[in-house]
Amino acid sequence: MATACDIAMKQDRQEEDGSAPFVAVENLLKTFGSNTVLNGINLSVSRSETLAVLGRSGTGKSVLLRLIIGLEMPDSGSVCIRGQDIAGLSMDQMSAIRKKMGFLFQHAALYDSLTVSENVAFPLEHHRRDMPRSERGERVKQLLAEVGMEGDLDKMPSDISGGMQKRVGLARALALEPEILLLDEPTAGLDPISSGEINELILKLQRERQMASIVVTHDLHSARTIANRLALLNEGDVVIEGKFADFQQSEIEFVKEFLKQS
Amino acid sequence: MSSGLTTVARINPPLPGRRAVLMTSAVSSASGLVNDSFEWFGNLGIFFWRVLRAAVTPPYEWRELVRQLDEVGSKSFPLVVMAGSAIGVIISLEARYSLSRFGAKSLFPATLVYSVLQVMGPIITGLVVSGRVGAGIGAELASMKVTEQIDAIEASAINPYRLLAATRILACILMLPLLTLVSDACALLMGWFAQTLVEPLSFHQFIQDGFKGATFNAFLPQTFKTAVYGLIIGLIACFQGMRTRGGAEGVGRAATNSVVLASLFVILADVVLVKFILVFFP
Numbered sequence: 001m002a003t004a005c006d007i008a009m010k011q012d013r014q015e016e017d018g019s020a021p022f023v024a025v026e027n028l029l030k031t032f033g034s035n036t037v038l039n040g041i042n043l044s045v046s047r048s049e050t051l052a053v054l055g056r057s058g059t060g061k062s063v064l065l066r067l068i069i070g071l072e073m074p075d076s077g078s079v080c081i082r083g084q085d086i087a088g089l090s091m092d093q094m095s096a097i098r099k100k101m102g103f104l105f106q107h108a109a110l111y112d113s114l115t116v117s118e119n120v121a122f123p124l125e126h127h128r129r130d131m132p133r134s135e136r137g138e139r140v141k142q143l144l145a146e147v148g149m150e151g152d153l154d155k156m157p158s159d160i161s162g163g164m165q166k167r168v169g170l171a172r173a174l175a176l177e178p179e180i181l182l183l184d185e186p187t188a189g190l191d192p193i194s195s196g197e198i199n200e201l202i203l204k205l206q207r208e209r210q211m212a213s214i215v216v217t218h219d220l221h222s223a224r225t226i227a228n229r230l231a232l233l234n235e236g237d238v239v240i241e242g243k244f245a246d247f248q249q250s251e252i253e254f255v256k257e258f259l260k261q262s
Numbered sequence: 263m264s265s266g267l268t269t270v271a272r273i274n275p276p277l278p279g280r281r282a283v284l285m286t287s288a289v290s291s292a293s294g295l296v297n298d299s300f301e302w303f304g305n306l307g308i309f310f311w312r313v314l315r316a317a318v319t320p321p322y323e324w325r326e327l328v329r330q331l332d333e334v335g336s337k338s339f340p341l342v343v344m345a346g347s348a349i350g351v352i353i354s355l356e357a358r359y360s361l362s363r364f365g366a367k368s369l370f371p372a373t374l375v376y377s378v379l380q381v382m383g384p385i386i387t388g389l390v391v392s393g394r395v396g397a398g399i400g401a402e403l404a405s406m407k408v409t410e411q412i413d414a415i416e417a418s419a420i421n422p423y424r425l426l427a428a429t430r431i432l433a434c435i436l437m438l439p440l441l442t443l444v445s446d447a448c449a450l451l452m453g454w455f456a457q458t459l460v461e462p463l464s465f466h467q468f469i470q471d472g473f474k475g476a477t478f479n480a481f482l483p484q485t486f487k488t489a490v491y492g493l494i495i496g497l498i499a500c501f502q503g504m505r506t507r508g509g510a511e512g513v514g515r516a517a518t519n520s521v522v523l524a525s526l527f528v529i530l531a532d533v534v535l536v537k538f539i540l541v542f543f544p
Contacts (some may be wrong), residue, residue, distance in 0.1 A: 069417050091312075091421050092319070098419035105417075109410035123418045126425075131320070197323075 020214035028077035052227035072186030102173030108165035163194035220262035316424035330433035350449030375472035388491035402519025431496030438492035484529025
């Protein structure tokens with residue numbers, strides 16, 4: 001039986017058409033004690049594609065992202081990044097794969113002892129050690145300008161708002177020019193204007209960089225704006241996956257309820 | 263009536279029954295404690311192995327190591343100077359009084375030198391550093407853990423065992439012997455000073471009498487055993503910090519546990535190391 005990785009590798013050869021999955025998860029099962037968070041789900045994302053994973057709080061959306069980047073290990077099933085199964089990789093092997101990925105945490109997770117510019121420079125300092133300091137500084141300024149934070153280089157994370165922290169987190173996630181971008185609740189806790197700005201920013205980055213993105217959110221409006229495809233999680237299972245129109249036409253009670261309440 | 267008696271009997275079971283309940287509960291809590299201890303030591307062993315592997319493989323985090331050397335060494339310096347000085351004065355006062363009673367005042371310099379260099383200097387430095395550095399590392403890493411900063415480091419393809427743990431543990435290992443030398447020097451200087459205020463004694467004479475017949479074997483192992491204290495302090499503080507769960511309460515718990523466990527294991531290690539040194543460096 002072909003695994004997700006086999007399929008991904010096969011499709012990797014067809015990469016020219018742009019449809020090969022950059023991320024593929026198959027039969028992913030994750031439990032915490034007696035609580036089954038993900039109950040054998042299957043999902044994949046290709047280049048230039050954005051998948052929004054929706055669902056109520058506590059349905060395992062963030063756990064899914066943590067499994068994809070290897071911060072958690074699945075109980076069973078596989079996670080393949082560009083055709084490589086990440087199960088059983090050492091920390092240094094995993095690091096090589098993580099260099100292809102950018103992760104925006106729900107609360108940005110900025111290093112609170114470093115300034116805004118130092119936060120963005122952090123991955124570059126560790127992975128582009130041969131990059132001259134001046135060039136690194138220019139790169140940091142450019143990344144912060146991309147997210148509209150070029151005027152706040154020397155501020156500490158505690159001195160900027162939640163929305164600004166997410167922008168800086170996004171700039172940090174983009175520092176190594178990732179092929180895959182994982183966004184955990186990018187608009188949660190933000191006012192509608194800041195949410196709109198973050199959505200615009202994500203759309204702009206998609207147009208310019210053509211990354212494969214997975215956005216975890218419970219904000220349906222944001223998901224509709226930035227994603228090509230949506231998946232709805234409930235009690236560990238993918239209830240429906242498709243375009244927003246598919247959601248609207250669905251007869252599944254949970255989908256109807258979710259749309260009604262959103 | 264009979265129902266009422268049964269209820270009373272249930273609430274207050276006869277004495278042998280109560281003893282059995284108490285014994286069962288004591289046995290189960292003791293076995294839980296033993297299980298927890300085994301689990302803790304097992305996890306500590308796995309953590310140590312990961313740190314060791316990360317520490318010996320490139321890329322090396324030199325810049326962070328230098329920062330941690332400063333954090334552990336320079337910033338503990340004033341505290342170690344004060345603690346060493348205080349210990350020197352205390353031993354001086356106590357030794358002078360005791361030796362006078364037995365008519366052995368001439369042994370004062372040797373008593374002070376041996377007490378400080380062999381016993382008090384290393385252990386006091388270990389405990390002072392375990393308090394300051396253990397709490398600092400434990401709280402810092404725990405705070406980073408609960409705010410997902412350690413996950414962010416890992417997600418940025420950087421090994422947190424190498425960047426955060428290996429550098430801190432190595433800094434503790436390297437700085438403890440140096441801080442012990444500082445503490446010893448301050449204790450001897452202030453011990454001599456306290457003695458001189460009561461009964462003038464030249465510093466040259468004090469040193470000459472104190473170190474008469476002493477060999478390096480008498481002092482060097484005692485000073486360098488503190489590298490083991492450094493390993494214990496750094497390892498336990500990093501371990502407690504990086505496994506924290508549960509917000510601000512978890513951070514507080516990690517800091518407290520780091521200090522308590524590091525201090526306890528420093529004292530226990532001293533028992534073993536003293537015997538080891540007596541056997542191998544007689």
